[in-house]
Amino acid sequence: MSRLPGRAEHHWLWQGEAACRELGSRLFFHPTGEERAEREARNAAAKDVCALCPVQRACLRHALEVGEPFGVWGGLTAHERRELRRAGGMRRAVPSTV
Incomplete structure (x- = not known):
C-alpha cells in the first residue's frame, strides 16, 4: 500500500487560467x-490585471492559505493580505466554494 498523498494538481490548475500568466513577475x-x-503605481496596475482575472478568488485564496509574504496576489498586496488575516477576514474575503 502506498503512503503517497496522490495527485494534487487541483491545487494549482487555476494558474493556467490566470490573467497574469504571460506577464511575468x-x-x-x-x-x-x-x-x-513607483510601488503604488505598479500595485495599481497589477490590481487592474487582477480585477479582470477569471481566477482572482482562487489566487487570493492560495496566497492567504500559504501565507504568501510578497507581491500582489488575487488583487491584494502583501500588506493588505496581512491586514485581512489579522482582522480574521479570510473566510469573508474568499468563500470556501472557490
Whole structure:
C-alpha cells in the first residue's frame, strides 16, 4: 500500500487560467529600492490585471492559505493580505466554494 498523498494538481490548475500568466513577475513583485510612488503605481496596475482575472478568488485564496509574504496576489498586496488575516477576514474575503 502506498503512503503517497496522490495527485494534487487541483491545487494549482487555476494558474493556467490566470490573467497574469504571460506577464511575468515584474508587475506583481517590487524590485529592490522601489520608491513609494513607483510601488503604488505598479500595485495599481497589477490590481487592474487582477480585477479582470477569471481566477482572482482562487489566487487570493492560495496566497492567504500559504501565507504568501510578497507581491500582489488575487488583487491584494502583501500588506493588505496581512491586514485581512489579522482582522480574521479570510473566510469573508474568499468563500470556501472557490
